[in-house]
Amino acid sequence: MRIERSLSGNPGSTGEYVLYWALANRRIESNRALAFAAELANQRGLPLLIYEALTCSHPCANDRFHTFILEGVPENQRRAEALGAGYVFYLRKSRRDEDEVLYKLASKAMAVVTDEYPAYIPREYNASVPAKIGVPYYPVDASCIVPMDAIGKQEYGAHTIRPKIHRLLDDHLKPVPRVRLKTKFTARRPALHTSVTPDNIAKLVAASEIDHSVPPSKEFAGGRREAERRLRFFLKENLRRYAKFSREPSERATSQLSPYLHFGHISALEIALAVREYATEHKIIADEFLEELIVRRELAFNFARYGPKPDSLDALPEWARKTLAKHARDERPVVYSREQFETASTYDPLWNATQKELLRNGVIHGYYRMYWGKKIIEWSRTHQDALDTMIYLHDRYAIDGRDPNTYTNILWCFGLHDRPWTERPIFGMIRYMSLDGMRRKTDVDAYIAAQEDAR
DNA sequence: ATCGGCTCGCGCAA
């Protein structure tokens, strides 16, 4: 692995260890940023210290996300220490606490390595933190299979990025080499460490100064082991059904891994490798799944990284901005308030069921998520209101929200990475979706019944 | 049940 891109200073100055800050990829295995930090440490004869944090000043901090993240911590600590690395987890319980642990740890580090991540808070950290610490700072892309840098520019759509990804895939679709640390971390653990065990998670969450009105997901428990369990289940039960049923939500044939991908409990790389191996062994064609996991996911990261902004209508292609502007003042026969959306109180039973899935589980099935978004456009006073509502609901409830993928999914509803269609009110030439269409293609009633039963 | 048109623009072949 090359040592590249120093954003501030040069490695080689003094320090007691190399610090890896698990900002977006909260895992020890299959992590290129951590592997890079380990190589740097070995090169300098220093130990590796891994830092994972959870903050309450995050604008959407609530019980759901806190619980999910905390559930991953004991396993990360165990695996980090098994490598011979140091591990510090710090939960800042109060909104007023400064982010002083990172700065303290960084002040004794030879270099800070972290995750490049083109959205939400991590993106802001990577822009602001380097200037505040006096040591070299390396953000490494540990999220994508083909690193964002290897594409290097904003792509217009799946059809333009696909050939580039496939051309580069052989170079990158291989396991991250096992990390072996030459120097064990033997220093005393820094005092500011929050001990997390399966038993004290609920107590830690309750004591945090966060929004306690969004309960933990009823469906998804966080952590590496849970991610691995779901991957095994998907391979065994659903990979062979995926091509046929991925757009039939009532069949539940999708991987259910997006929450774990979002928090980095598992990597897209290891999922792709496991899927490819299982598919070869069992003579399954996995192309449809790998297209979603690789091409479309990486298109989303490409958009977030190289587009002007991942969460703004300004980032749409010109034809979409034009047609939306033309229809900005169209009459909206039905308009719901944010509260009506949030409480799943529309006239449409399918839409309400998708919103209930979001409220209860923290995800919406990928296919219905598009319908969910299209209807919010139809039922909002302005396009900007619709975007604000979608981002608000995702940021607040979706475990896989605040992610390049979800922002891209949301903007897709406004024409991003899509093409124009027959002009119609409100939508202009943006693709429209209807309840009749959903009924024609999917078993709407089975899905609604499943959401009702799940209460 | 199936089919074509709708409508724009990228990237490639020529």
Added chain:
DNA sequence: TGCGCGAAGCCGAT
């Protein structure tokens, strides 16, 4: 410069 075709469709004609 022309041409094919695209992230998940709709609608009306047959």
